[in-house]
Amino acid sequence: MNARSTPLSFEIKNANLPLVSVLVKSLDLALLAADLQTRFGDSPAFFDNDPSLIDIQTSEGHFDVNGLLQLLRRYRLNPVALKAGNPGHEAAATLAGLFITGEARLLPAAATDPVREVIREVEVVREVAVAGQGALLIDKPLRSGQQVYARGRDLVVLAMVNPGAEVMADGHIHVYAPLRGKAIAGAKGDTGARIFATSLEAELLSIAGVYRTSDAPLPKDVAGKPAHVWLADDKLLMQAL
Amino acid sequence: MTKIVVVTSGKGGVGKTTTSASFATGLALRGHKTVVIDFDVGLRNLDLIMGCERRVVYDFVNVINGEASLNQALIKDKHAEHLYVLAASQTRNKEALTQDGVERVLQELAGMAFEFIVCDSPAGIETGALMAMHFADEALIVTNPEVSSVRDSDRILGMLGSKTMRAIQGIEPIKEHLLITRYNPTRVQDGHMLSLADIQDILRIPLIGVIPESEDVLQASNQGVPAVLLDKSDVAEAYKDVVERFLGREMPLRFTEATKQGLLQRVFGRR
Numbered sequence: 470m471n472a473r474s475t476p477l478s479f480e481i482k483n484a485n486l487p488l489v490s491v492l493v494k495s496l497d498l499a500l501l502a503a504d505l506q507t508r509f510g511d512s513p514a515f516f517d518n519d520p521s522l523i524d525i526q527t528s529e530g531h532f533d534v535n536g537l538l539q540l541l542r543r544y545r546l547n548p549v550a551l552k553a554g555n556p557g558h559e560a561a562a563t564l565a566g567l568f569i570t571g572e573a574r575l576l577p578a579a580a581t582d583p584v585r586e587v588i589r590e591v592e593v594v595r596e597v598a599v600a601g602q603g604a605l606l607i608d609k610p611l612r613s614g615q616q617v618y619a620r621g622r623d624l625v626v627l628a629m630v631n632p633g634a635e636v637m638a639d640g641h642i643h644v645y646a647p648l649r650g651k652a653i654a655g656a657k658g659d660t661g662a663r664i665f666a667t668s669l670e671a672e673l674l675s676i677a678g679v680y681r682t683s684d685a686p687l688p689k690d691v692a693g694k695p696a697h698v699w700l701a702d703d704k705l706l707m708q709a710l
Numbered sequence: 711m712t713k714i715v716v717v718t719s720g721k722g723g724v725g726k727t728t729t730s731a732s733f734a735t736g737l738a739l740r741g742h743k744t745v746v747i748d749f750d751v752g753l754r755n756l757d758l759i760m761g762c763e764r765r766v767v768y769d770f771v772n773v774i775n776g777e778a779s780l781n782q783a784l785i786k787d788k789h790a791e792h793l794y795v796l797a798a799s800q801t802r803n804k805e806a807l808t809q810d811g812v813e814r815v816l817q818e819l820a821g822m823a824f825e826f827i828v829c830d831s832p833a834g835i836e837t838g839a840l841m842a843m844h845f846a847d848e849a850l851i852v853t854n855p856e857v858s859s860v861r862d863s864d865r866i867l868g869m870l871g872s873k874t875m876r877a878i879q880g881i882e883p884i885k886e887h888l889l890i891t892r893y894n895p896t897r898v899q900d901g902h903m904l905s906l907a908d909i910q911d912i913l914r915i916p917l918i919g920v921i922p923e924s925e926d927v928l929q930a931s932n933q934g935v936p937a938v939l940l941d942k943s944d945v946a947e948a949y950k951d952v953v954e955r956f957l958g959r960e961m962p963l964r965f966t967e968a969t970k971q972g973l974l975q976r977v978f979g980r981r
Binding site (some may be wrong): 587609610611612613614615629630631633634 | 872
């Protein structure tokens, strides 16, 4: 029999699997859970059952492998492997069904994390990311059904926000164009957040949860004019710019 | 270079199929080899509007599934020499459309030296509409001067800018054209209908034409003749203007001013 003939019932091919690497800096599960909630609590579907590599970077504390796996799975990470290094950790991981690898190569970190978040939540709106934690800048019109959320910063929109579109920010919202959709500033509770527009015609205005719909007509001195909105004593106040 | 033009709107019943039929016919009459494809799987009506419903043997889905070749499925139009029609399936549903399948058919059509591929989109924002717009180079956004149509067109514009191949690949975006249909200048003047300016204020894309409201459209579709072929009709003239503008000629807008009716006209003429 010719040992070199290709068998018909299987084939072996090279394949690559991209992994999300979770660098675990503390084995305190309570602390991990709290930090995960802070980071991903608002977007629980941030991960999509992504295969993950656990890279434990501390030797302090007890490694509760099942607790950690449960925690990561709750955020839709799918741990498949542990990075080699600590024999005790490796043994626990193997018992839990993970495989041990020393060969995972980290890709250079992309500095697009905040941009990626926005894309995950909403339709793709092409952003121009400003360096550092400056405002999120949007320079294309936002059309009905589109949403943008500037997490942890201000939002600057250079084109119109149409009825049916939603702009949200943890900080201030500046719209240098007609604002006709919904504007939600101070989304995490910052009562000092303000909304600025060159033509205020919003369907809904909200600062730190205090909101007003267009059902209550805007005062004549601000409706359709350059104006800003702020919160004072739990009331939304407006003034022409 | 083949150009793929999607005729879309979001809102139903605004005149997409009427426009696809007339626009494609207009292009063909100007000598450009054109094919018009019905993407409304299961609710096909482009073949009725084009008057070729009795000649449909194989359809778009047959071609995607490899059950027929394009040559077998394409119907040569009897009114315009360079025009071909690819009908939708009436018995399948939208799942039959796959992105790869659609891409293959469009590439094969490009290989057959078609200059323009007009994609008649169904209403809505589901699979059929998304498939029709996915590979487009240009888009006609058909809008009635009416608030829900404008809102839906705005939504569709958002999707053209984010869910299509050009948007995903970050290459030159789809060229968007606003086509206002069923425009009645008298009602606009009376304040009962949104004006051109109102619509453009919200949508802010270049206007390619205004088609006046007319009973001719109903007459044409019942006859199975694209409206652009009706002699002496305002609608036909308006669609011809749209084709000219699309091909690069500047034409002044017609049929947008309310005409004052004299006493005799009011007594003997139509409203």
